[in-house]
Structure formats: structure tokens, C-alpha cells
Amino acid sequence: MQNDLLNLVDRLSDAGVEFVIIGGLAGIIHGSTRTTQDIDICCKFTPENLFKLFAAVKNTNPVHRMSPNRPVLVLNSQNADKFKNLYLDTDIGQLDCLGEVQGIGNFDEVCKNAISVHIGGKNYQVLSIDALIKSKKSLNRPTDKQDVIQLQAIKQMQREEKQK
């Protein structure tokens, strides 16, 4: 199956998962020209939310991509409250689910720093450009430094265009 990040994010929304789009995909939504092969989201790590997430991806063969032998994602009442992060590979793309964002904080803090973006007839919560820059500065990997250069240019232009 082809990598289909839009389908993946759509599934999460349809299943009612509480999440905020962060990382590279958030940068692309804000206007960055980079490409990314995964979706990074910050989500609520409650059993209820994780069961919704599981329902959204279960027929895409989700596996734990960072664990040896890539075990299949299994979610049940015994383990649903044990996860802090989930790094998944599915038939339609990689999905990284984080409980918190470096430089910003936990899901509640991330929600406070999110904006609503209309995509394909739905509203998605996306990390704001300011928070994304803050997070990427905090991570400080080479790819984040490149992202920050673009995001700062976008931010300056948008800010001044708004003031007109």
C-alpha cells in the first residue's frame, strides 16, 4: 500500500481521537517546503483515547517500529494505561504518537498552543507556528535547525502581512 499520510490523519479524526498535529507535518501545514515520511501527533494517553486510536489504525497492520522484531500493536485493558509514547508503522505510513512535546509540555499544554486548521472539510488541531519553532529549537537536531529557518521566515511574513 502507498504511503498516505492524509488518509492516516483522516482516520484518527473520524475515530474521534484527541490529538494535535506536531512535527514536520505541522510545518508543512504552516507552509514549510520540507517533506516528511511520518505523522507526529501529540495525543492524550488515556485508555479511552488509545482505544480510539487503535480502532483507527487496526486494519492497517500497525506494529511497534522501534521495538525489536516489530511486534504487532495490541491494546487491551491490561496495557492501555502503560504507554507513554507509541512509534507505529502501518501499511499507509508511520505514526508517532507522543504524550508530550519537548519545549512545550504535556497534551494539555500542547492543546493550549494549537490552532484549528480546516483541511478536507474537517478541522484539525495543529501546533502553532510559535510553539513549533520553540519545540524545534529545543530539540536542536540538524533537521530542526533547517525547519526553524523556514518557519521563522514564514512567521515574519505572516505577522507583517496581518498587520497591513
Added chain:
Amino acid sequence: MIAEYEKLIEKYPAMKTARRQGVDVYMLLDNLKRTPEERLQRHQIALQTFQKFHNAAVK
């Protein structure tokens, strides 16, 4: 179009910095004219194209 973009680059210091750091600012300015949905659709097309090339190279 180039003249229009050059004016914008001149106007915004962060755009100048981006160009100095190797960012294709014409592509960036093109992208900013699009809606978030259009940006995602174009990203999706780019990603699937990369994958096709990658798969062809691996075979």
C-alpha cells in the same frame, strides 16, 4: 513573478536569512500562496513520487 518575490525577500530579513542558509525561497513563497489543504496534497504527491523512485531503485 521573480521581481515580485525579490521584493518580498528584500522586505523580510528572515527570508533573506533563509536564502543565505540554502532554502529555496521561491518555492517557499509559492507554497505560502496555497491553502494548508493544497500544501498537504502537494506534499502527498511528492512523497508518493519519491516512493515510486525509491521502489524502482530497490528492485
